[in-house]
Amino acid sequence: MEITRAFLKQVLLYFLIICALVLIVLFPRNLTVATVSGTAEMMLEYQFSWSEYKNNLTHYFETVWNDKSLGDTRHERVTVEDELLRYVPASLKIIFPAFFLSVFLGIFKGIFDYRRKGTKLSVFGNGLTWMLQSIPDFFIAVCMIWGVTMFVPDLKLLSQNTSYSFLLPTILVAIYPMMYIARITSTSLLNEDGQYYIQVARSKGFTQKKVVYRHILPNALKPVLAHMTSIMVHLMTSLLIVEYLLGYEGMSYRLFTALGYTNTNEGLSIGLFEHAVIIGIGLIIMLLVMLAQLTSFIIKRSMRIV
Amino acid sequence: MKQNYYLIIGFLMAAVLALITFAGPHLPFIDKDLGGERILFPSSGEIKVAPFPPSDEFILGSDREGRDMLSLLVVGAKDTFLLIFLIVILRYAIALPLGLMGAKDKGFFSWFVRGWSQLFSSLPVVITVALILCLPPLLFHESRFFIAIAVIALVDVGRVAFIIQKQAHELSKKPFVEAGVTIGNNPVKMLYHYYFPNLLPEVIVNFFSEAARVAMLIGQLAVLSVFISQGFVQTGYGSFSVENLSHDWATLIKDARADFVTAIWIPFYPMLAIVVAALTFNILGEGFRKHFNRHMPS
Numbered sequence: 001m002e003i004t005r006a007f008l009k010q011v012l013l014y015f016l017i018i019c020a021l022v023l024i025v026l027f028p029r030n031l032t033v034a035t036v037s038g039t040a041e042m043m044l045e046y047q048f049s050w051s052e053y054k055n056n057l058t059h060y061f062e063t064v065w066n067d068k069s070l071g072d073t074r075h076e077r078v079t080v081e082d083e084l085l086r087y088v089p090a091s092l093k094i095i096f097p098a099f100f101l102s103v104f105l106g107i108f109k110g111i112f113d114y115r116r117k118g119t120k121l122s123v124f125g126n127g128l129t130w131m132l133q134s135i136p137d138f139f140i141a142v143c144m145i146w147g148v149t150m151f152v153p154d155l156k157l158l159s160q161n162t163s164y165s166f167l168l169p170t171i172l173v174a175i176y177p178m179m180y181i182a183r184i185t186s187t188s189l190l191n192e193d194g195q196y197y198i199q200v201a202r203s204k205g206f207t208q209k210k211v212v213y214r215h216i217l218p219n220a221l222k223p224v225l226a227h228m229t230s231i232m233v234h235l236m237t238s239l240l241i242v243e244y245l246l247g248y249e250g251m252s253y254r255l256f257t258a259l260g261y262t263n264t265n266e267g268l269s270i271g272l273f274e275h276a277v278i279i280g281i282g283l284i285i286m287l288l289v290m291l292a293q294l295t296s297f298i299i300k301r302s303m304r305i306v
Numbered sequence: 307m308k309q310n311y312y313l314i315i316g317f318l319m320a321a322v323l324a325l326i327t328f329a330g331p332h333l334p335f336i337d338k339d340l341g342g343e344r345i346l347f348p349s350s351g352e353i354k355v356a357p358f359p360p361s362d363e364f365i366l367g368s369d370r371e372g373r374d375m376l377s378l379l380v381v382g383a384k385d386t387f388l389l390i391f392l393i394v395i396l397r398y399a400i401a402l403p404l405g406l407m408g409a410k411d412k413g414f415f416s417w418f419v420r421g422w423s424q425l426f427s428s429l430p431v432v433i434t435v436a437l438i439l440c441l442p443p444l445l446f447h448e449s450r451f452f453i454a455i456a457v458i459a460l461v462d463v464g465r466v467a468f469i470i471q472k473q474a475h476e477l478s479k480k481p482f483v484e485a486g487v488t489i490g491n492n493p494v495k496m497l498y499h500y501y502f503p504n505l506l507p508e509v510i511v512n513f514f515s516e517a518a519r520v521a522m523l524i525g526q527l528a529v530l531s532v533f534i535s536q537g538f539v540q541t542g543y544g545s546f547s548v549e550n551l552s553h554d555w556a557t558l559i560k561d562a563r564a565d566f567v568t569a570i571w572i573p574f575y576p577m578l579a580i581v582v583a584a585l586t587f588n589i590l591g592e593g594f595r596k597h598f599n600r601h602m603p604s
Contacts, residue, residue, distance in 0.1 A: 013421075017428050021437075029442050048443055134588040136522040138529050138559075139577045146570055230427065237430040241526055255433070256530060259440060278437070282429065289428050 010293070014286060021282045025275045026060055028052040060275070070283075071276025080280040083254060088284055091239065091250030093166040094173055095288060098235055101170065102177035107224065109178065110185025111212060117186075126186065133179040137238045141172050141245045169248050173238045177231045184227055188220040195219075222305050228296035232289045255281045310600070313593030319586040327387055330380035375571065378558060379579055385554040386583070389455070389524065394517045396459040397466055402509070404463070405470025406501065409478055419471050422464030431523060434461055436532045458523065466516065470505065477504055507598035514591030518584040525580045528556030555579050 028048065063071060070080040109129060116125035148168065189212070192198065201215045202208075240252040247253070258277035299305075408416035426434060438457050444450055477483055477500075486500045558576040 013424055014428065017425060020425070021429070024437050024441070027441055130588070130592070134518065134585045135581055136525050136577070136584060138525055139581050142570075142573060142577060146574075233427065233430050237432050237526070240430065240432060241529055244530065259436065259530075273440075282433075285430075285433075286428055 014290065017286065018283070022057075022060075022279060025278050025282075026053070026056045028056055029273050070280045073274055073277055080276045083277060084251070084280050084284065087249060087251045087254040090166075090248070091243070091252060094169045094239065094243075094248075094250065095235065097166070098170045098174040098177070098239075099232065099292070102174040102181060102231060102235065103228075105174075106178040106181025107185050107217075109182035110189065110224075111217065113182060113186040114189040115208070115212060117190075129179050129182045129186075132175060133183065137172065137176050138241050138245065140175060141242050144168065144172060145246065165248070169239075169242050169246055172242045172246075173235055176238050177234045180234060181224060181227070181231060184224050185220065188223045189216055192216050192220050218303065218305070221303070222300075225296040225300055225305065228292045229289055232292035236285055236288070251281050251284060310593055310596050312589055313597050316586060316590035316593040319582070320590060323383070323387075323583065323586060326380055327383040330383065333380075375558075375575055378553065379555065379575060382553040382555050382557070382576075383579075386521075386524075386556070386579075389554055390517055390520050390583070392455050393459045393520050394513060396455060397463055397516065398509070398513060400459070401463050401467035401470060404467040406474055406497070408467070408471040409474035409501075411471070411475040416471060419464060419467045423468040424464070426461050426464055431461055432526050432530065435523070435527060436530055439527075439532050458520070462516075462519075466512070469512065470509070473505060473508055474501060477501060507594070511591050511595045511598070514587045514594065518587035518591070521580050521584045521587065524554075524556050525559060525577065528559040 060071065063069075067079075072078075073080060073083050113122075113125035113129055116122050197219075198211060198216060201211045206214075236252070239250070240255070242248070243250045243252040244256050255278060258274040258281070404415060404419055408419045410416065435458055438444070438461075439454055444453055444457075483496075483500050486496055491499065555576040559573050
């Protein structure tokens with residue numbers, strides 16, 4: 001009963017988020033360019049009208065209903081589904097490895113941080129975790145890209161035509177969530193300190209390693225699992241930045257172009273706003289977040305963590 | 307007693323940043339007006355075109371307009387920190403009362419805070435903020451600066467308020483707080499003598515990590531060319547491009563992708579400045595945490 005209620009609540013929440021997304025995206029955006037009489041100077045003007053807003057919404061849902069598709073893109077006869085099929089797999093190649101990498105390595109790093117606390121190695125433990133979490137992803141990305149192009153250009157790590165093209169973005173995307181998990185794991189391990197069951201396990205003569213992995217970790221895993229969704233959200237944030245900076249053509253990159261910014265020689269110019277693409281990619285992102293939530297739920301159930 | 311190095315280093319770094327922010331623009335080698343020449347003629351027959359790489363004249367190089375990067379960074383520091391602190395202060399000004407009102411963990415406010423934090427936690431904050439700030443009425447609003455600050459502050463209010471609410475709720479279950487109610491303190495006295503003194507340390511610590519988060523967010527938004535105060539500049543007949551009107555560090559990052567190969571110093575130093583700012587906030591936060599917990603066994 002409890003589970004059904006929680007489930008229904010989640011569904012309602014996601015429904016609300018989708019509604020908010022659609023409402024924001026379908027906001028009327030018709031800019032009119034008005035010329036100032038007698039000169040070549042022009043002004044951008046904007047006037048909001050409720051009827052247009054309503055028109056946008058009804059029109060969009062009508063096309064979705066009639067064509068059984070999320071909508072059109074800037075390219076003719078290319079629907080959002082086609083674009084998603086083209087761009088999403090490239091991103092999934094980054095997201096899944098990065099997710100598992102950040103969860104597993106993050107937990108390992110957290111255990112390392114916990115065990116090295118107070119020793120000389122704690123510089124590589126807590127210190128490094130803390131440092132890497134304070135540095136924004138875009139800075140690490142820029143440094144890495146610069147280093148790769150300067151020192152190992154032959155490896156073609158930035159090209160998307162190689163079979164290992166997902167390697168660099170995966171590492172870049174995984175760093176921040178990994179450190180996030182590491183911090184949560186080590187604090188949660190620390191919170192278990194001083195419990196009687198740990199003393200009992202130690203008094204039985206188990207090695208420190210065994211005590212940590214077999215006795216403390218399962219108990220400390222609950223808060224870690226509770227943060228699965230935020231891991232996915234952090235991952236998505238990094239993905240957006242990394243894909244854009246690397247020019248990796250995945251869904252976040254497509255999202256960026258759909259916002260109407262295109263990179264031209266003169267810099268950025270405001271262009272077409274592809275509402276359907278944004279809704280499509282927004283849905284995919286939320287689907288991935290839900291997937292992360294489901295994973296944490298399944299792990300919780302299978303490990304009987306209440 | 308063990309020295310709190312985090313707090314000392316944090317204060318030192320903050321002092322240096324404050325000095326740069328307030329005294330920096332008046333230093334002799336800083337060009338306060340940010341003038342620049344796109345083309346320089348160092349000697350006869352020689353022509354140099356901006357951006358100029360780091361050299362004796364331009365210690366950190368120059369941007370595409372030929373303006374000195376160091377001057378840009380120093381002059382921009384004020385705008386950047388103003389922006390960050392305005393956002394964080396506004397966020398706490400809303401989150402603190404909301405969180406305290408939801409301290410009972412039931413009723414409307416608790417539900418509201420929880421809903422708010424969940425509503426914005428399923429999509430990355432960058433995407434949410436970028437989508438909202440790209441709304442046309444906001445693009446042209448005269449007070450876009452303040453609206454943008456409000457938007458960024460509000461999107462994350464839920465999360466901050468939720469943390470405060472959780473702590474306040476835990477606090478309300480403590481025996482000494484219940485004792486305070488029993489001896490007949492009115493709600494105002496309860497707040498003033500029981501809740502504030504116990505919540506304040508945590509709030510101060512979180513305030514700084516929140517500031518670091520905001521610094522990062524502004525950088526990320528700048529990478530994606532979403533600015534806090536922006537205007538449209540006509541680049542041709544019927545074409546317009548977005549420009550940042552303020553001097554904050556975010557402006558310099560926007561062409562990061564194009565500048566990788568030709569002029570890495572343009573995005574690199576502002577990003578470094580944001581990293582230093584974020585690091586300072588984090589170190590300060592950690593230092594305060596250690597300071598407030600100094601009586602506890604570690």
